[in-house]
Amino acid sequence: MDFNVMWTLQGTMFLIVLIGVFMRKKGILTEKAKSVLTELVLNLILPCNIITSFRIDFNMAILKKFIVIIVIAALAQILSYIICKFAFNSYDIRKRKIFKYGTLVSNSGFLGNPIAQGIFGATGLMYSSIFCIPNRIAMWSAGLSQFTNETDKKSAIKKVVLHPCMIAVYIGFLLMITRIHLPAFMEKTISNLGQCTTALTMILIGCIIAEVDDLKTIINKDVIYFTIIRLVMIPGLVFIGCKLAGIDKLIIGVAVLLTGMPAGSTTAILAAKYGGDYVFGTKLVVFSTVMTLLSVPIWSLILS
Template identity: 35%
Template sequence: MNNIIFNQITVLFLIMIVGYIAKKRNIINSAVNKGFTELLLNITLPFMIVASFNFKFSRTMLVNAKNLFIISIVIYMVFIYIGGILYNRYDIGTKRVLWFITVFSNCGFMGYPIIESIYGKTGVFYTAIFNIPFNVLIWTVGVSIFTGEKDLKAFKKVLFNPGIISVAIGLIIFMFSIKLPQPIYKTLDIIGSMTTPISMLLVGAMLADVEIKDVFSGISIYYGVFVRLILIPLIVLFVLKWIGYNDMFLAIPVLIMAMPAAANTAIFAEKYNGDTSVASRSVFLSTILSGITIPLIMFLL
């Protein structure tokens, strides 16, 4: 089982390398990158989520999903608070970036593919529930971290976020045991299966935009990356283990929290006048190092 998981994670990182090379050779340019991102966020990922809810209603699955949802809310609330006090020694620009990456992992571009590669559609089902708070908080708390203000307009983005809409549709299908016609389900499934290769190609392409020589400077980034990749998943692992969680219901929260910095950290920093250099370097360094830390976390699980 460990060899299978290791091989699956290795494949994902090899696809990332292909994306990196393709961007360096300008096969994936800025226009293609933007198009892939829109395709992923608005079509392939929502389709994969909806397809993953195509189960006959089960009270056990509903209770498990509810428990994961509650765990997710508690985890985010705790680390929003902790992130606000961990980086007070740094300048405000650096603090905002490190606070953001402490709270928000790359649960979309990398989280879903890795969970699907290990646990299949059942894993995607539970991960979609677990990620609901992420989709809400990143457009509210995430914006506030960079601006220092509450953005009421962000709630509109939350309500019409494709991730939230796809989960809502999926829940209706699951709750009422709606049997999707085979052509519709196969369409959702086939297009949804494109999420994994596209997402990893995108991550690789994003990494290609960072100047390697600048990545490894600055102790503050190493501190933030250590918190993101090691400290947070270990805390979640030991607390949930102590409570009594195991198997998939332990692995999903731990692995989602073990993902590198959210891919849109740099986008938020650019949009809300944050430190884009620290943001880009944090994403790059955490993503590269996650190739080592994720298998280690899997070993602990």
């Protein structure tokens, strides 16, 4: 891992986050504008970036790595589910919902993909896109069940299968194994759109942070407890397990960084919708996101 690349990436991301904070505080980016940007990133920019990451020569070694990545990601979700069963039982039901959802559903797709690409390049982004599949399944199944008793498996499967980022994985994988080359103007269009991912994602992260007037008001022992579990404990256990299993270093790097992502932004949204503690959910999302700016460089040093 090139440390100059890592520190340059962190500095760039931090500066763009500050720009997002400034623009949200000044009202340049309104709540409506933030929502539009979020939809733009999830439905167009990030999918284009994912498709571009699959533009490599396919072989059986890559397929085997995909299988390893899926297995690790699935085991990481099972680990998160087990932690949920024991770590938050002393809290009241409204807070417990928030804790469990935030533990099960990280921001690995939205924030993790650009970080994986920045540190590990296009191959890292391709691996992270595959790694996110079990997390997306958890989001619409076990994650959603923390807030509602609805267990519509058909609806959950549909949301996962038809998610824009999943469709991008299908397209990218198909182009990779068939070695079909799109017309140059299409390749360039997809590539150029995908290159906007990091900038727009970090601006949106800045908007989330800007919604808290004083960061000191969000810090308490409960928020810190959750953040340690989300950013330290889970990726730490994944790191140890992967090292003991002799997994490829690049796969370990992607797995650890993505399992060490903050609580998903949907934590607060679903809390508000289904009667959870929305204010507490916002605190978890903001604080764990801010601490990622510290935890990612530390994990990068450990992984190196």
